[in-house]
Amino acid sequence: MSMHSLIDRIVAELLAQGRAAAAGQSPLTAADTDPALVPVGVSNRHVHLSRPDMDALFGPGSVLTRMKAMKQPGQYAATETVTLRGPKGEIGKVRVLGPLRKETQIEVSVADGFALGIKPPMRMSGKLDGSAGLTVVGPAGSVTKDAGVIVALRHIHMRPEDAVRLGVKNGDSVDVVVSGPRGGVMHNVAIRSDEVSATEMHIDVEEANAFGLTNDALVRVRKV
Numbered sequence: 666m667s668m669h670s671l672i673d674r675i676v677a678e679l680l681a682q683g684r685a686a687a688a689g690q691s692p693l694t695a696a697d698t699d700p701a702l703v704p705v706g707v708s709n710r711h712v713h714l715s716r717p718d719m720d721a722l723f724g725p726g727s728v729l730t731r732m733k734a735m736k737q738p739g740q741y742a743a744t745e746t747v748t749l750r751g752p753k754g755e756i757g758k759v760r761v762l763g764p765l766r767k768e769t770q771i772e773v774s775v776a777d778g779f780a781l782g783i784k785p786p787m788r789m790s791g792k793l794d795g796s797a798g799l800t801v802v803g804p805a806g807s808v809t810k811d812a813g814v815i816v817a818l819r820h821i822h823m824r825p826e827d828a829v830r831l832g833v834k835n836g837d838s839v840d841v842v843v844s845g846p847r848g849g850v851m852h853n854v855a856i857r858s859d860e861v862s863a864t865e866m867h868i869d870v871e872e873a874n875a876f877g878l879t880n881d882a883l884v885r886v887r888k889v
């Protein structure tokens with residue numbers, strides 16, 4: 666191969682990569698070149714369990730069975746599911762996410778709250794004081810929680826160096842611009858910057874549907 670045709674081939678390859686990134690076919694490549702472009706992760710209703718609640722629901726000393734790794738390092742979907750029982754209704758086959766946590770936390774959508782007959786507050790993960798209660802039913806028993814049910818506030822996970830590149834820090838609020846037929850701007854999106862994290866915007870199913878978003882779609886962070 667001549668030097669010219671080799672150079673032509675390299676140039677063509679680079680151009681193709683650039684086009685793929687611009688078309689959003691390769692989220693990681695695009696996010697690498699533009700730190701403001703962030704892939705979406707859509708969270709369906711799910712449960713994080715404490716050790717005592719795991720014991721009560723699945724039997725003493727039971728352990729979660731890893732089914733699928735989540736993007737956030739160390740987090741995974743388990744094969745185990747539970748039923749949520751509220752004063753007005755039940756929702757079955759609700760996924761348990763691992764690993765176990767200090768406190769049980771149940772994350773549902775606003776519509777799930779209506780179906781269950783409870784009014785969970787919109788909260789950041791871990792802020793459970795005064796949150797809604799519910800009965801959780803597992804194969805070995807059930808637990809009734811006075812608190813622990815929330816509608817998770819949308820947020821973006823990123824590593825500290827990416828936050829620096831964007832000029833934001835942990836706890837900041839940003840806007841997120843969504844393109845497409847249901848495009849728009851999401852305000853009040855919290856930045857959660859942590860060494861152990863993968864860049865990803867977490868929204869729930871209702872937010873995703875309202876903006877026409879699916880997993881790995883790219884959205885643009887706009888500093889406010």
Ligand SMILES: [Zn+2]
Nearest residue numbers: 820822866867
């Ligand atoms: Zn998250």
